[in-house]
Amino acid sequence: MYRKPMATTNVIPYNSQHHSSVKTGIVKNLVRRAFTVCSTEEGLATELCNLKNILKRGNYPQYMLNDAISKEKSKVISGSTNNNKKEGEGTSENDLTRWGITYHPGIFEELARKLRSFGIQTVASQYKNLKTTLTSVKDPIPITQRKGVVYGLHCAQCEATYKGQTGQKLETRLYRHKLAERNGDGEHYPLVQHCKEKNHNIDWNQVDVLTTVTQQTKRCLVESMFIDRDQNTTNFHPGLKHSDGC
Numbered sequence: 001m002y003r004k005p006m007a008t009t010n011v012i013p014y015n016s017q018h019h020s021s022v023k024t025g026i027v028k029n030l031v032r033r034a035f036t037v038c039s040t041e042e043g044l045a046t047e048l049c050n051l052k053n054i055l056k057r058g059n060y061p062q063y064m065l066n067d068a069i070s071k072e073k074s075k076v077i078s079g080s081t082n083n084n085k086k087e088g089e090g091t092s093e094n095d096l097t098r099w100g101i102t103y104h105p106g107i108f109e110e111l112a113r114k115l116r117s118f119g120i121q122t123v124a125s126q127y128k129n130l131k132t133t134l135t136s137v138k139d140p141i142p143i144t145q146r147k148g149v150v151y152g153l154h155c156a157q158c159e160a161t162y163k164g165q166t167g168q169k170l171e172t173r174l175y176r177h178k179l180a181e182r183n184g185d186g187e188h189y190p191l192v193q194h195c196k197e198k199n200h201n202i203d204w205n206q207v208d209v210l211t212t213v214t215q216q217t218k219r220c221l222v223e224s225m226f227i228d229r230d231q232n233t234t235n236f237h238p239g240l241k242h243s244d245g246c
């Protein structure tokens with residue numbers, strides 16, 4: 001199979017922080033391309049040998065390649081084509097809503113499972129990859145100027161945290177937290193309440209932007225997931241179990 005002289009034949013390493021479906025997809029598509037492009041048995045055998053080396057360099061387990069090859073072979077034997085498959089899949093997937101969500105190990109899988117019960121299919125997307133890093137010519141936006149974020153606040157004296165989300169600039173939201181701290185408004189601001197009770201302070205030097213999600217519904221769900229997983233949360237509603245909306 002012809003490759004351009006500049007082709008690096010590198011693939012995402014198996015131990016990289018990508019969803020497992022991305023890695024399975026890479027192997028599957030490489031094998032499918034080999035079966036589609038190669039017109040002779042010798043050519044196919046050579047290409048599969050190349051794939052074996054490429055995937056070995058990326059630390060992919062051998063069984064992934066073997067599985068993909070067996071599936072592709074069984075497709076050839078049964079005579080099914082990609083076109084036939086797409087038509088069949090298209091009718092069943094027409095009604096599905098598909099959401100792209102930034103991949104966070106552990107959180108994404110849990111969120112995908114819960115969303116599936118609502119008929120929402122999730123696609124893992126990367127927050128940053130090499131391409132976006134290298135081609136970014138703009139100065140990064142300071143975290144306090146970002147909009148549509150899920151953020152985390154911490155107590156300066158203990159492990160207590162608060163997770164929140166906002167569609168406005170984070171700076172605006174933090175201003176409200178600071179105002180509440182100054183006025184001792186613990187009724188609506190749980191971390192302020194915690195600090196009042198324990199005589200602690202909010203650590204304003206440690207404000208985390210956990211993720212950026214533009215759409216409000218998605219953002220609230222992701223916020224709930226973060227709250228759900230936090231053992232030290234002071235949030236009033238404990239995540240998805242008792243989510244009371246946004």
Ligand SMILES: [Zn+2]
Binds near residue numbers: 155159195200
């Ligand atoms: Zn504390």
